[in-house]
Amino acid sequence: MMGYFLLIKIKSGFLDLKNPLKLFLFLMLALTSVLYGWLLALFSQQVLMGDVGELTINLLFNYILLIIFIITLLRMIFPTYKPQQALFPLSYPLSRWHGYLFSVINGFFTPYFFYLLLFLVSGSVFLGEYNIVFLAAGSLVLVSSQLFTRLIQYFIDFRLKKKAFLVLVIVAILATGLYLLSITLVDFGSWPGILVVALLLVSGYFLEINQLEPKKHEHNGGLKKNSGVYLKLITNNPKVRGPLLVAMVGKVLFFGVDIFLMETKEEHLMNGELFYWIVASPLIIYTYVFNNTWGFWKAIWLNIEIRTGDAKQLLWQHLRLMSLPLIADICITLPLLYISWGEAGFILTFYFTSAFFLIAMSFFWSVFTPRQINATFQMKGSTSPVSVLISMAGVLLLTTLRVNNWFYLIVPLYVIFGGMGIWVALNYYDNGKGILMRKLSK
Amino acid sequence: MIQISNLTKNFGRNTVLEQINLTVEKGQVYSLLGKNGAGKTTLINLLLDLLKPDSGTVQVFGKESSQLKPVDKLMMGIVGEELALIEEFSGYEYMIFIGKIYQIPTATLKKRIADLFQYFFEDGKDLRKRISKYSTGMKKKLAFCAAILHTPDLLILDEPFSGLDPLVASQMVLFLKKYHNLERTIFISSHDLSYVEKVSTHIGVLDQTRLVYNATLQEFTNDGTRELDAALLKILKPNESELEKIDWL
Numbered sequence: 001m002m003g004y005f006l007l008i009k010i011k012s013g014f015l016d017l018k019n020p021l022k023l024f025l026f027l028m029l030a031l032t033s034v035l036y037g038w039l040l041a042l043f044s045q046q047v048l049m050g051d052v053g054e055l056t057i058n059l060l061f062n063y064i065l066l067i068i069f070i071i072t073l074l075r076m077i078f079p080t081y082k083p084q085q086a087l088f089p090l091s092y093p094l095s096r097w098h099g100y101l102f103s104v105i106n107g108f109f110t111p112y113f114f115y116l117l118l119f120l121v122s123g124s125v126f127l128g129e130y131n132i133v134f135l136a137a138g139s140l141v142l143v144s145s146q147l148f149t150r151l152i153q154y155f156i157d158f159r160l161k162k163k164a165f166l167v168l169v170i171v172a173i174l175a176t177g178l179y180l181l182s183i184t185l186v187d188f189g190s191w192p193g194i195l196v197v198a199l200l201l202v203s204g205y206f207l208e209i210n211q212l213e214p215k216k217h218e219h220n221g222g223l224k225k226n227s228g229v230y231l232k233l234i235t236n237n238p239k240v241r242g243p244l245l246v247a248m249v250g251k252v253l254f255f256g257v258d259i260f261l262m263e264t265k266e267e268h269l270m271n272g273e274l275f276y277w278i279v280a281s282p283l284i285i286y287t288y289v290f291n292n293t294w295g296f297w298k299a300i301w302l303n304i305e306i307r308t309g310d311a312k313q314l315l316w317q318h319l320r321l322m323s324l325p326l327i328a329d330i331c332i333t334l335p336l337l338y339i340s341w342g343e344a345g346f347i348l349t350f351y352f353t354s355a356f357f358l359i360a361m362s363f364f365w366s367v368f369t370p371r372q373i374n375a376t377f378q379m380k381g382s383t384s385p386v387s388v389l390i391s392m393a394g395v396l397l398l399t400t401l402r403v404n405n406w407f408y409l410i411v412p413l414y415v416i417f418g419g420m421g422i423w424v425a426l427n428y429y430d431n432g433k434g435i436l437m438r439k440l441s442k
Numbered sequence: 443m444i445q446i447s448n449l450t451k452n453f454g455r456n457t458v459l460e461q462i463n464l465t466v467e468k469g470q471v472y473s474l475l476g477k478n479g480a481g482k483t484t485l486i487n488l489l490l491d492l493l494k495p496d497s498g499t500v501q502v503f504g505k506e507s508s509q510l511k512p513v514d515k516l517m518m519g520i521v522g523e524e525l526a527l528i529e530e531f532s533g534y535e536y537m538i539f540i541g542k543i544y545q546i547p548t549a550t551l552k553k554r555i556a557d558l559f560q561y562f563f564e565d566g567k568d569l570r571k572r573i574s575k576y577s578t579g580m581k582k583k584l585a586f587c588a589a590i591l592h593t594p595d596l597l598i599l600d601e602p603f604s605g606l607d608p609l610v611a612s613q614m615v616l617f618l619k620k621y622h623n624l625e626r627t628i629f630i631s632s633h634d635l636s637y638v639e640k641v642s643t644h645i646g647v648l649d650q651t652r653l654v655y656n657a658t659l660q661e662f663t664n665d666g667t668r669e670l671d672a673a674l675l676k677i678l679k680p681n682e683s684e685l686e687k688i689d690w691l
Contacts, residue, residue, distance in 0.1 A: 236529075297528070299524075307518075307540070308512040308516070308543060434492075437493060
């Protein structure tokens with residue numbers, strides 16, 4: 001059964017390649033992966049010859065493996081949170097262990113793992129004597145990271161029995177053990193890697209059998225004592241509450257680590273480069289929720305539309321809905337950014353320009369690229385990929401403000417673009433209305 | 443009140459409505475009947491401007507439905523296929539929210555909500571319950587209360603009786619009879635013929651994309667000599683011969 005499952009997964013992957021564009025993309029990305037592997041091998045040779053300062057081959061591999069581990073982990077929440085995929089619901093005539101294994105294995109059948117494996121294989125082929133160590137360590141780090149991601153998802157996606165929290169103890173013991181024995185990622189190529197993978201796999205199964213029910217079915221018993229209507233629209237809506245909570249907690253953790261690094265090593269997380277500022281901007285609450293406001297609050301759109309049909313009223317409701325999360329984001333971000341950087345002028349200009357751009361464009365995206373929201377966290381993403389990409393690109397471009405003061409000239413352009421986004425959405429709402437109806441009523 | 447001319451609507455290659463001509467005058471209670479998938483809800487969505495016609499025109503209050511201003515929509519009350527209930531709210535909060543959209547003065551709004559809840563909801567506690575906890579019937583009642591809160595001139599109801607127990611459905615029939623007058627129009631799409639019969643003044647039948655019947659209730663039932671369901675089956679002609687072919691039953 002497992003063999004047949006693997007066969008159809010591989011077959012379906014190849015069937016996709018019948019499309020010439022997909023085939024071209026596949027070849028390009030595969031070639032790029034191989035090329036990166038080759039470049040790594042070249043760089044490793046220089047390191048081995050002592051041409052790259054004090055960098056040792058072990059340190060280099062550790063960095064590479066750490067990046068692989070972190071990126072695999074971040075895939076879960078960036079650009080939007082992806083819930084754990086339960087391949088076979090409990091109604092299937094499969095044992096829990098089999099169902100769990102199928103889900104785990106299925107998680108690896110994604111282009112991401114294919115290209116990373118290609119990178120690891122090509123790197124190890126071109127590497128000299130360290131090839132097997134690198135391939136084995138890389139593969140086991142990749143697997144560990146994915147299994148660790150699944151563990152986190154169990155806590156986010158499901159209600160768990162109390163004893164499930166024992167897994168946290170196991171993970172803590174595991175991490176402490178690795179630290180005390182000075183086992184680094186490059187050592188994952190032998191027994192430590194296998195042990196970690198085995199422990200994570202068993203821990204995942206332990207969580208699998210100790211789940212009570214998916215959190216998406218959660219409903220509160222009664223009304224919460226919230227005074228504000230708009231607060232209630234957020235806190236009483238699990239599909240909104242979950243992603244916003246994940247976003248805010250993620251942001252606090254991010255800045256916490258950043259401040260810790262500054263205090264201990266006097267360096268910023270990710271060197272304070274591009275990705276850092278994407279997280280610092282309010283982008284995440286838009287890619288998670290507000291680029292698709294009417295997908296999350298369809299009833300509000302429908303009420304406004306059938307009772308007034310007034311696009312301005314819709315814009316007003318849109319702004320009111322996002323006001324509380326945005327205020328929370330401001331309260332978290334600005335003080336922490338100031339503590340961490342101290343450049344008040346840049347921080348305020350960057351934050352508020354990106355916020356204006358995201359606010360304005362989110363009204364546009366919510367009207368023209370709505371998505372139906374069926375679960376608290378859904379696999380296909382809760383906002384449209386185009387809106388995510390353009391929002392990210394917009395915020396990334398703003399980071400040029402740090403490069404040269406001349407780039408402050410682009411700030412008015414953001415105001416103009418944002419204004420145009422609102423204007424277009426208001427004036428062409430009549431067409432957008434059809435899109436909303438079609439997309440949200442599937 | 444409603445004027446539909448040569449209306450055609452396609453979804454891709456699938457034609458849902460074809461050359462529909464229909465006029466609903468002020469003071470009529472017009473019931474649109476038809477099989478599942480006949481296009482009744484599509485027609486209502488076209489009336490509400492939630493869908494655009496491929497050809498033909500849909501006019502409400504003498505204007506193209508796409509040209510209706512917010513002030514025109516304030517004269518309409520709707521219970522659509524989608525009840526559009528904001529489930530994060532309690533029933534009372536939802537009614538207040540809707541009242542604000544319709545700009546009803548607070549004192550009037552509170553009185554109307556109290557009256558409607560008194561009539562439709564036995565247990566006053568239901569008011570304070572979150573809508574996500576309501577049963578299907580309760581949701582339908584709430585959507586109906588929200589639709590008539592501002593006493594609209596045109597009331598559009600898509601399957602208003604489905605999901606209601608016989609007692610509440612009868613209450614709704616009585617309410618509609620009281621609500622209806624020469625200035626108010628009610629447009630209903632429904633399968634529940636026994637209730638339709640009690641409120642309608644006019645009947646239309648949609649079948650296979652076309653409006654195959656359009657007349658007064660008296661004509662439809664042959665001045666009451668024929669039951670409404672018998673009259674409908676005469677038009678829709680169910681295919682009973684296929685049932686005989688299923689020999690394994």
